[in-house]
Amino acid sequence: MKIKETIFSKIIKHEIKADIIYQDKLVTAFHNINPKAKYHILIVTNKIIPTVNCVTNSDELMLGRLFTVAAKISKELGISKNGYRLIVNCNADAGQEIFHIHMHLLGGNLLKDI
Ligand code: 5GP
Numbered sequence: 001m002k003i004k005e006t007i008f009s010k011i012i013k014h015e016i017k018a019d020i021i022y023q024d025k026l027v028t029a030f031h032n033i034n035p036k037a038k039y040h041i042l043i044v045t046n047k048i049i050p051t052v053n054c055v056t057n058s059d060e061l062m063l064g065r066l067f068t069v070a071a072k073i074s075k076e077l078g079i080s081k082n083g084y085r086l087i088v089n090c091n092a093d094a095g096q097e098i099f100h101i102h103m104h105l106l107g108g109n110l111l112k113d114i
Contacts, residue, residue, distance in 0.1 A: 003048045006100035012046050021076075026062045027069055029105075038108025039077050039084075043069050050099040052090040066103045079107040 010016040012028045021041065022029040032040040043066050049055060055063060067086075074080040084107030089096040 003050075004099075006048060006098055008042075008044045008098055008100040008102060009048050012044065022069055022073060024065070024069075026065045029069055029073060032104070037085075037106040037111060039079060039106065041070075041073055041077075041105040042102045043073070043105060044100060044102040049101045051096065052088060052101065055101070063101075070103060070105050073105060074107065077108065083107065085111050 007016060008028075011018040011020070011030060012023075014020075018033075019031040020028060021031065022043075025046065027043055027045055029041050029043040032042050034040075045059075045062050045066070047059075047062060049059065070084075070086055071080070074084050084105055087104040087106070088101070089104075
């Protein structure tokens, strides 16, 4: 099956502009264009995986990296002590818009229901 390019895969390849704050071989993190909190970072797998339903055991290292990078960024932003929220949406009922696995990191203010 041919995997379709996404807005995020173009950001990862620097073909579309984004405020990238972290990138390594496995993941890329950048500010959300439409933030729902003071800080709203998207941490995206460099490999295009459309949804959580498609993950396999061989993706575990890369998916774990989403958490280690979330922890690193939250410390850098100074929000790790007060707290933050991590969200991964899957398919329509969760409101997934971009079919390329990503983790939302939200923080910097008190988070109500989003
Ligand atoms: P989802 O609903 O798929 O979990 O979240 C997709 C997120 O990507 C949304 O919060 C949306 O604001 C963000 N987004 C969509 N297009 C762009 C873009 O071109 N640049 C950036 N930085 N964020 C985007």
